[in-house]
Amino acid sequence: MAKIKLSDIDTNAPKKLDKDTTKAETKRLLEELDELQNLLYAQHKWSLLVVLQGMDASGKDGVVRNVLGQMNPLGVKVQPFKAPTEEELDHDFLWRIHQHTPRKGMIQVFNRSHYEDVLVQRVHKWIDEKTVYKRMDAINDFEKLLTEHNDTHILKFYLHVSEDEQTKRLEERTQDPRKMWKYNANDIKEAKLWKEYRKAYEDVFEHCDYVPWHIVPADHNWYKEHIIAKTVRDTLKDLKMKYPEIKDK
Template structure:
């Protein structure tokens, strides 16, 4: 079982900002090539699931790691509070519509995991329902992996309470960021202990594939970590450009 309060939110001591920045550049260049190959060969799909507390840096990560790729091969889907129509279906209905087809990279900014996180912290579902949802999520992720050759990468951006609080305050002061501010954010941040517990249960119960817990207090390390993980996953697919189609 993960103990989030024992896991660092700062980069490991061996990591160095300048070296990482150089490495990121090379990784993003390789990612660009790999994405082109993924798109051309259309044998696999990549689903990136991003989770983290408010201001943990999900938006910035999307921009910095996925923002230089061909936009025709990448989609980003944010998931907010479900609509009435969505709530009238099973909780995976709205998610399933947005899974990537072969050839595509799909990034989920929040995801089906909110249905076993925010809902539990606020007592909207009980433990038995949560247990059933874990099982449903595992079935769903297996479906994607086995039936559409989808590689799933799950990242939890781990920031300290102090860093989060600092970032939320910045939102009120920067005119370019005010629109991101939500009066509710501070209330949610105050529920940190409960959220951490629910995240720990997610990591333990939905672990195929297992989660990347990304030390995210420093943006440069977070970016480096995720870019490396994505590149390694795509590299492992051993893809090739298709030959000319005979029609």
């Protein structure tokens, strides 16, 4: 696989695309998604794992709220992964992740994920390079396990924002009373490691490819939400699911 260069990929919506038309189309997709999720739940064969990754303020929460959170919460769970607890650190890095993989019929969303263990820990040099590559191999094995042994379909999204857009959004958090709760002085420090993070992400795209990545231009929320709604819709539709019939009439 040729190495992906994030700097070669546009973070903007395509210029020719009309915002209002696209938003209307997304709305229609969400209705379709609601029905597909019901079918997934009813058939109880497949499951879907959606992994959301991206820099701070890349809009992961917005995807949860405006796209994935629009379906029936009976069949959709969201798990955020923050700094690991003491008990979690006493196990392999996939231990806490595996516990939250979806049951048959369910959609599970990871807001951040096992990928943090080859991103934040690498950028801060808390682990050596040999460990990074061993972990990336282990991640491939893990995603293979879920795919082959539980009919779990995995979708991995990288929300691709520009450095300028991120700076703007982080500043908003210091001004807008509705956003201040998200402010974390540490995010400013992390943003300074922009280049290192990008490099680490590029390596992840190249090596953790048992399941391919979707790189989503994310400077415009309406476009990002459209792409994700469309990708999830296409994925579920491709499963060609059917409602089960009554067995013992």
